[in-house]
Amino acid sequence: xxxxxxxxxxxxxxxxxxxxxxxxxxxxxxxxxxxxxxxxxxxxxxxxxxxxxxxxxxxxxxxxxxxxxxxxxxxxxxxxxxxxxxxxxxxxxxxxxxxxxxxxxxxxxxxxxxxx
Amino acid sequence: xxxxxxxxxxxxxxxxxxxxxxxxxxxxxxxxxxxxxxxxxxxxxxxxxxxxxxxxxxxxxxxxxxxxxxxxxxxxxxxxxxxxxxxxxxxxxxxxxxxxxxxxxxxxxxxxxxxxxxxxxxxxxxxxxxxxxxxxxxxxxxxxxxxxxxxxxxxxxxxxxxxxxxxxxxxxxxxxxxxxxxxxxxxxxxxxxxxxxxxxxxxxxxxxxxxxxxxxxxxxxxxxxxxxxxxxxxxxxxxxxxxxxxxxxxxxxxxxxxxxxxxxxxxxxxxxxxxxxxxxxxxxxxxxxxxxxxxxxxxxxxxxxxxxxxxxxxxxxxxxxxxxxxxxxxxxxxxxxxxxxxxxxxxxxxxxxxxxxxxxxxxxxxxxxxxxxxxxxxxxxxxxxxxxxxxxxxxxxxxxxxxxxxxxxxxxxxxxxxxxxxxxxxxxxxxxxxxxxxxxxxxxxxxxxxxxxxxxxxxxxxxxxxxxxxxxxxxxxxxxxxxxxxxxxxxxxxxxxxxxxxxxxxxxxxxxxxxxxxxxxxxxxxxxxxxxxxxxxxxxxxxxxxxxxxxxxxxxxxxxxxxxxxxxxxxxxxxxxxxxxxxxxxxxxxxxxxxxxxxxxxxxxxxxxxxxxxxxxxxxxxxxxxxxxxxxxxxxxxxxxxxxxxxxxxxxxxxxxxxxxxxxxxxxxxxxxxxxxxxxxxxxxxx
Numbered sequence: 001x002x003x004x005x006x007x008x009x010x011x012x013x014x015x016x017x018x019x020x021x022x023x024x025x026x027x028x029x030x031x032x033x034x035x036x037x038x039x040x041x042x043x044x045x046x047x048x049x050x051x052x053x054x055x056x057x058x059x060x061x062x063x064x065x066x067x068x069x070x071x072x073x074x075x076x077x078x079x080x081x082x083x084x085x086x087x088x089x090x091x092x093x094x095x096x097x098x099x100x101x102x103x104x105x106x107x108x109x110x111x112x113x114x115x116x
Numbered sequence: 117x118x119x120x121x122x123x124x125x126x127x128x129x130x131x132x133x134x135x136x137x138x139x140x141x142x143x144x145x146x147x148x149x150x151x152x153x154x155x156x157x158x159x160x161x162x163x164x165x166x167x168x169x170x171x172x173x174x175x176x177x178x179x180x181x182x183x184x185x186x187x188x189x190x191x192x193x194x195x196x197x198x199x200x201x202x203x204x205x206x207x208x209x210x211x212x213x214x215x216x217x218x219x220x221x222x223x224x225x226x227x228x229x230x231x232x233x234x235x236x237x238x239x240x241x242x243x244x245x246x247x248x249x250x251x252x253x254x255x256x257x258x259x260x261x262x263x264x265x266x267x268x269x270x271x272x273x274x275x276x277x278x279x280x281x282x283x284x285x286x287x288x289x290x291x292x293x294x295x296x297x298x299x300x301x302x303x304x305x306x307x308x309x310x311x312x313x314x315x316x317x318x319x320x321x322x323x324x325x326x327x328x329x330x331x332x333x334x335x336x337x338x339x340x341x342x343x344x345x346x347x348x349x350x351x352x353x354x355x356x357x358x359x360x361x362x363x364x365x366x367x368x369x370x371x372x373x374x375x376x377x378x379x380x381x382x383x384x385x386x387x388x389x390x391x392x393x394x395x396x397x398x399x400x401x402x403x404x405x406x407x408x409x410x411x412x413x414x415x416x417x418x419x420x421x422x423x424x425x426x427x428x429x430x431x432x433x434x435x436x437x438x439x440x441x442x443x444x445x446x447x448x449x450x451x452x453x454x455x456x457x458x459x460x461x462x463x464x465x466x467x468x469x470x471x472x473x474x475x476x477x478x479x480x481x482x483x484x485x486x487x488x489x490x491x492x493x494x495x496x497x498x499x500x501x502x503x504x505x506x507x508x509x510x511x512x513x514x515x516x517x518x519x520x521x522x523x524x525x526x527x528x529x530x531x532x533x534x535x536x537x538x539x540x541x542x543x544x545x546x547x548x549x550x551x552x553x554x555x556x557x558x559x560x561x562x563x564x565x566x567x568x569x570x571x572x573x574x575x576x577x578x579x580x581x582x583x584x585x586x587x588x589x590x591x592x593x594x595x596x597x598x599x600x601x602x603x604x605x606x607x608x609x610x611x612x613x614x615x616x617x618x619x620x621x622x623x624x625x626x627x628x629x630x631x632x633x634x635x636x637x638x639x640x641x642x643x644x645x646x647x648x649x650x651x652x653x654x655x656x657x658x659x660x661x662x663x664x665x666x667x668x669x670x671x672x673x674x675x676x677x678x679x680x681x682x683x684x685x686x687x688x689x690x691x692x693x694x695x696x697x698x699x700x701x702x703x704x705x706x707x708x709x710x711x712x713x714x715x716x717x718x719x720x721x722x723x724x725x726x727x728x729x730x731x732x733x734x735x736x737x738x739x740x741x742x743x744x745x746x747x748x749x750x751x752x753x754x755x756x757x758x759x760x761x762x763x764x765x766x767x768x769x770x771x772x773x774x775x776x777x778x779x780x781x782x783x784x785x786x787x788x789x790x791x792x793x794x795x796x797x798x799x800x801x802x803x
Contacts, residue, residue, distance in 0.1 A: 023620070023621070030664075056617075056619035056620065056666070056668075057619065057620060057664070059619075059666075060619055060620075060664035060665060060666060061664060063664065063666060063713050064663045064664040066713075066714070067715075091668075091687065091688075091689060091690065092666075092668060092687035092709065092710045092713070093686070093687045093707065093708050093709025093710055093713065093722055094687070094709065094710070094713060096707070096709060096722060097709065097713060097714065097722075
């Protein structure tokens with residue numbers, strides 16, 4: 001089960017993910033990111049501080065947006081990841097493709113740098 | 117069968133002989149009486165012969181009629197009628213002969229008259245006995261213990277009267293009367309058993325009435341004939357015993373008469389209600405049809421058709437329609453003697469008047485909507501009732517019945533149709549459940565096939581070398597996973613190894629797995645550097661993998677000449693390596709991104725070549741995340757540390773023993789033999 005909340009802060013869309021992302025709940029994450037992109041946000045931050053587990057399907061969702069966001073010049077920064085979740089990202093080599101920060105201010109700073 | 121036939125013939129012969137002796141002896145006695153001579157034969161002979169004649173005929177008919185199971189009620193009546201007809205025709209032939217003789221001396225001779233009398237008596241008795249046997253069967257239809265006993269008593273009484281007659285014990289007129297009254301009472305009690313009449317249909321009742329009427333005629337004819345002849349003989353010989361002086365004959369006649377009259381009257385009075393009985397019977401049959409309509413070759417459509425037909429015939433509706441709502445194919449409409457337009461007009465009218473009823477499918481109650489029909493323009497119907505058809509608590513359709521008469525439906529009719537509608541609902545529900553079961557079965561079958569395909573993709577035999585031994589383990593959960601491992605000898609000193617995990621599950625995962633196998637087998641033979649292998653594999657997969665899918669893999673080339681392992685990791689779980697010289701285990705956490713993550717040339721930046729030297733005793737453990745992510749009851753993961761520890765415990769043993777131990781530890785940890793993911797591991801032991 002997963003809970004996804006979106007709130008806007010300083011012109012960036014913050015998507016907070018709470019719980020586990022597995023094959024079925026990954027659809028919700030996909031929907032949230034798609035909405036954010038569709039609504040024209042120029043910066044997307046993903047709050048992973050309450051993310052307990054992410055399956056390959058969930059990772060697939062992040063992966064599938066890499067190209068699209070690059071083309072549209074929208075930086076997406078993930079932050080606050082727990083060690084285990086971060087490990088999953090790094091083993092798959094997804095950490096190199098995504099922008100990952102440890103805290104929210106850092107994530108904002110990184111997003112600002114990237115959007116220039 | 118043969119025995120019965122022989123017995124029937126024997127009995128018939130016996131009765132004929134008895135009758136011939138009876139005629140001869142009777143005529144002799146009469147002759148000697150008229151001539152005032154001492155009789156040449158004993159006086160009791162005719163009586164005895166009559167008894168034998170009656171008993172033979174009694175059993176004859178018993179075999180002919182009572183034991184014949186194939187006879188139905190009208191057949192029984194028909195048998196009686198036919199016997200009567202034959203008897204009457206024979207009798208009439210003799211009467212004609214008598215008439216032709218005219219007023220000759222022979223015609224008025226008492227002896228000749230006696231002969232004619234005996235013929236008529238025999239015919240009459242045979243007719244009575246055949247009727248008696250038939251009536252017996254009718255009375256004993258749906259018998260009870262008490263009824264059988266009463267009948268036994270009656271039969272024994274009849275037999276006693278027969279003996280009483282032949283012994284010629286003439287006590288007094290009152291004794292005779294008492295005997296007759298007792299038997300008459302029994303007859304009346306027995307005649308109350310008319311259950312068979314209820315089972316006749318309308319046509320059969322008319323037939324029965326006609327047959328009974330004709331039987332009355334025969335009875336009357338014979339009674340008249342026998343009486344008139346005997347009274348004629350009586351004038352010549354006063355001691356002549358006529359028919360009516362035999363109590364048995366009287367009793368038999370009385371029984372046959374009374375039961376015939378009772379039957380006739382009961383059938384006559386049952387005529388108007390017979391249609392109701394038939395109707396009920398038809399309802400039962402229809403009900404059965406609906407409940408049995410779910411056979412393999414039938415479908416929902418046939419249930420609807422049967423429901424419509426049965427309901428219409430049950431309530432004599434002039435028209436009907438059946439509307440089925442369905443999301444999948446837009447609903448269906450069945451009509452009976454009404455056009456679609458006409459029904460739509462009525463429905464539209466009801467809607468206009470805002471009638472909340474079964475017709476709008478929002479109600480689950482049967483509604484009598486007749487009162488709204490009066491205001492429909494030009495409609496021929498004056499009565500309308502509607503029934504909902506409910507499947508699993510949901511109204512799926514409406515059955516509407518129409519009549520041209522006002523107030524055409526009574527409570528009984530509503531109740532019957534409502535049971536029909538309920539039964540149809542149950543039938544349809546069963547049908548849908550069955551359909552669902554089939555679907556699930558088919559889905560399961562497909563999964564099974566996918567699983568078999570996946571299993572067949574894994575190598576049956578792994579490569580071996582003097583330098584190393586390999587053993588592998590793969591166990592998958594109910595769902596089809598996407599774990600893949602394989603080995604391939606490139607040349608005499610190089611062997612390629614791969615372990616991969618396709619994201620996702622089910623048939624798609626198995627499909628991608630087979631693609632991976634194809635890529636491995638075609639690229640590995642080209643002696644590529646591990647990095648280049650992954651780059652090319654990524655390129656090949658870029659167009660096959662759907663959005664969001666990827667494959668994590670690690671590719672190895674073991675070179676036995678240089679004793680090195682060249683490998684490249686593409687997002688797969690880090691290899692667990694045991695170095696025997698240092699007695700240490702470690703995870704080889706090198707850079708590398710999974711295949712399909714980046715589908716451009718940029719991918720080459722994300723993977724790298726790695727190289728390690730191996731020595732005898734080293735162990736390499738390749739595995740998938742199913743193992744490290746295996747959970748116990750406390751939701752803890754098996755994780756890297758436990759895996760590492762498990763290897764350390766048995767690192768010096770053979771590859772097979774290592775594999776067994778790791779899997780053993782894994783099951784021990786998860787605490788059950790149930791697998792919730794795919795467990796795949798490949799152990800390479802160098803020597």
